[in-house]
Amino acid sequence: MAVRLMTERKVVPYTGNMATAEALRQINPDVVAAYPITPQTEIMHFFANYVANGLVDTEFMTVESEHSALSAAVGAAAAGARAMTATAGPGLALMWEILGVASGMRLPIVIPVVNRALSAPINIHCDHSDMMGARDQGCIMLFSENAEEQYDNVIQAVRIAEDERVRLPVIIGMDGFIISHSIENVSLLTDDEVKKFVGKQTLTHSLLDIDNPVTHGPIAMADSYMEFKRQQREAMMNAYKVIREAGEEFAELKGKKYEHIETYKTEDAEYILIVMGSAAGTAKYTVDGLREKGEKVGLIKVRTFRPFPYYDVVDVIDASNVKAIGVMDRAETFGGYSGPLFEEVCTSLYTRGKIYPITGIVYGLGGRDCNLNHIEEAFDVVKRKAAGMDVPPVTYLNLRV
Amino acid sequence: MAQVSDKPKFVTREEVKMPPLKELTSMRDKIAPGHRLCTGCVAGTILRQMFMAAEAADYTLIIANATGCVEVCTSIYPYTSWKVPWIHNAFENAAATITGVEAAYKALKKKGMLPSDKKVKFVALAGDGGTYDIGFQSLSGAFERNHDFIYVCYDNEAYMNTGIQRSSATPRHASTTTQPAGKVIPGKPQPKKWMPEIAVAHGIPYVAQLAPSNFNDFFKKFTKALNTEGPSYLNIFCTCPRGWRAKEEEGILISKLAVETNxxxxxxxxxxxxxINYKPKERKSVVEFLKKQGRFKHMFKSGNEHLIEELQQDVDKRWERLLKLEQL
Structure with a gap:
């Protein structure tokens, strides 16, 4: 990957990992701590090259585990530094304990994650079980469909995390290998534009402010713990607004608008699929194909998983001609009714008094292919559900029999 | 991270000027009264000794505290005992946390964003559980990366905060709640892990063992660590009256006996x-140290003489090794 500054806007052939590394370089964080794990490793190769060649001012910490990577980021952020790390799959699982510390201490750490399956069996390929396993640890969670979205989301994440109304860690997921290692056209901003967009951090309660010593991470007993948690919930609710604001400002800069969800041909749709990550691209293409055959199909892509945009999802479904919905999860909740996205969508609908036929679809675990045919199969399941036929709680796509 | 320099220059023991005790004791405490440490807990004494040395050298300590007695007793929200910047992250990551703070210091210094230009020293503070056991990996990584910090282990030889469970720092035959002295097994079968030599194996510039009963030595060693660029490891003896079933007023006496018995x-x-900074003229029997503590009580029952012998052997073996290491 070329080691150079961006003085003018360019469209470049980049992988998701290259795009993420470029975003990191342009953000120029104070501290980056990371540990190698496939398929994230490459991001840090590229970033280390920037460090070695003096293109960033970052203190780059090559620590001995993901647990220490996030622990060091917590220390750095509490000191007032703009701190980042990146990981994948089992690495995020190892960080799990400290994710809750980072959010509980309200530290705005930005964490790009290359989505990878969890062991066992060990598997280095994509699914969302890593982020789904961390979904209740209080971090904002965005999912990117492609390399450019990952680049754009990482840049916006700095603003979202550091906003005084929020101050929470942000995890930005992109699908391992499918996005992280595939080359696409990526439109980059200039260094100055990114620098201006992310702005300069303000030192609040810095550990380095020795004249005003602050205690970070105290013990809170039953008389105060719940208030801390309630404040985190409020911060997360504020994030709903702040993510939208950041998206609007980003649109002014780049012309591409980011919202909590993206809808594709849902207005008159009778059959709707809901999906996150790279499968959304495949699904849009499938929708086009089926539409040519006269089928009324549509797609909702969820970008913000935490805070979950329950109003947005229901509003779109409500405004369509929906007969049935299929929710596609790239993760399992063993023993639950269906996947985590399914559960969020069902709750969103039920609590608004909207009851539609809905079915869960699990796909792509451990990197299992999900191509046009599989998305068509998913629409078939939704159609059968609409027709009142017997459909199991969860349908596995592309499962070997 | 600190650049790996050839050999940091040390201040010699003679160069460390200890102010008169009256002056030291009149310094404003950095650890406020009202904390919840047990009566007679020596961890509090150790903290005060650390702060005296830091203040005399004009350093402000910035502390990352692992989960443990000191952490829970000094930071019960909405109160804090700390008059210096302090952070608690988790049990096993004090070293990783403080190195993150140190990295932030360097980054913000480069950017001209430091709120103060006064002298600071970064300190990771943990008990033996957070050091010898669960925090070991994080500690080893931080040493290897050569950050500029002091790692302070207050070693009370078991998990006292969770209720006196054995750790790898617990000595042979001591009775703990997870290896109690019973009819078949007389306490902990394994000898104490020797952490200082493991620290030395990292090639870090300064490692020392301290005891709060020997304040002069403590003061000099802490001052030397303050003036060392790169990682220092300080292993500090810490009597726990509750866990050792010792008299609350005998914490420093037991520390003294620990030193006099080798x-x-x-x-x-x-x-x-x-x-070796102190060689007792007449090494006392380890019995003098053991008999003050209930955790070793079963070793004094008739028929258990061999337990005392075995522990004495552990002590003698370590001393002999120290003498050899000194000759290297």
Whole structure:
């Protein structure tokens, strides 16, 4: 990957990992701590090259585990530094304990994650079980469909995390290998534009402010713990607004608008699929194909998983001609009714008094292919559900029999 | 991260000027009264001794505290005992946390964003559980990366905060709640892990063993660590009256006996060179140290004489090894 500054806007052939590394370089964080794990490793190769060649001012910490990577980021952020790390799959699982510390201490750490399956069996390929396993640890969670979205989301994440109304860690997921290692056209901003967009951090309660010593991470007993948690919930609710604001400002800069969800041909749709990550691209293409055959199909892509945009999802479904919905999860909740996205969508609908036929679809675990045919199969399941036929709680796509 | 310099220059023991005690004790405490440490807990004494040395050298300590007695007793929200910047992250990551703070210091210094230009020293503070056991990996990584910080282990030889469970720092035959002295098994079967030599194996510039009963030595060693660029490891003896079933007023006496019996030798290692700082003229029997503590009570029952012998052997073996290391 070329080691150079961006003085003018360019469209470049980049992988998701290259795009993420470029975003990191342009953000120029104070501290980056990371540990190698496939398929994230490459991001840090590229970033280390920037460090070695003096293109960033970052203190780059090559620590001995993901647990220490996030622990060091917590220390750095509490000191007032703009701190980042990146990981994948089992690495995020190892960080799990400290994710809750980072959010509980309200530290705005930005964490790009290359989505990878969890062991066992060990598997280095994509699914969302890593982020789904961390979904209740209080971090904002965005999912990117492609390399450019990952680049754009990482840049916006700095603003979202550091906003005084929020101050929470942000995890930005992109699908391992499918996005992280595939080359696409990526439109980059200039260094100055990114620098201006992310702005300069303000030192609040810095550990380095020795004249005003602050205690970070105290013990809170039953008389105060719940208030801390309630404040985190409020911060997360504020994030709903702040993510939208950041998206609007980003649109002014780049012309591409980011919202909590993206809808594709849902207005008159009778059959709707809901999906996150790279499968959304495949699904849009499938929708086009089926539409040519006269089928009324549509797609909702969820970008913000935490805070979950329950109003947005229901509003779109409500405004369509929906007969049935299929929710596609790239993760399992063993023993639950269906996947985590399914559960969020069902709750969103039920609590608004909207009851539609809905079915869960699990796909792509451990990197299992999900191509046009599989998305068509998913629409078939939704159609059968609409027709009142017997459909199991969860349908596995592309499962070997 | 600190650049790996050849050999940091140390201040010699003679160069460390200890102010008169009256002056030291009139310094404003950095640890406020009202904390919840047990009566007679020596961890509090150790903290005050650390702060006296830091203040005399004009350093402000910035502390990352692992989960443990000191952490829970000093930071019960909405109160805090700390008059210096302090952070608690988790049990096993004090070293990783403080190195993150140190990295932030360097980054913000480069950007001209430091709120103060006064002298600071970064300190990771943990008990033996957070050091010898669960925090070991994080500690090893931080040493290897050569950050500029002091790692302070207050070693009370078991998990006292969770209720006196054995750790790898617990000595042989001591009775703990997870290895109680019973009819078949007389306490902990394994000897104490020797952490200082493991620290030395990292090639860090300064490692020392301290005891709060020997304040002069403590003061000098802490001051030397303050003035060392790169990682220092300080292993500090810490009586726990509750866990050791000892008298609350005898914490410092027990510390003294630990030193006089060679149970807790005072030594320091500068750039790999070992030096024993105190050699008792007449080494006392380890019995003198053991008999003050209920955790060793079963060793004094008739028929258990061999237990005392075995522990004495552990102590003698370590002392002999120290003497050899000093000759290197």
């Amino acid at each position: 149970y807790w030798p005072l030594f320091e290692v500068e750039n790999g060179s070992w030096k």
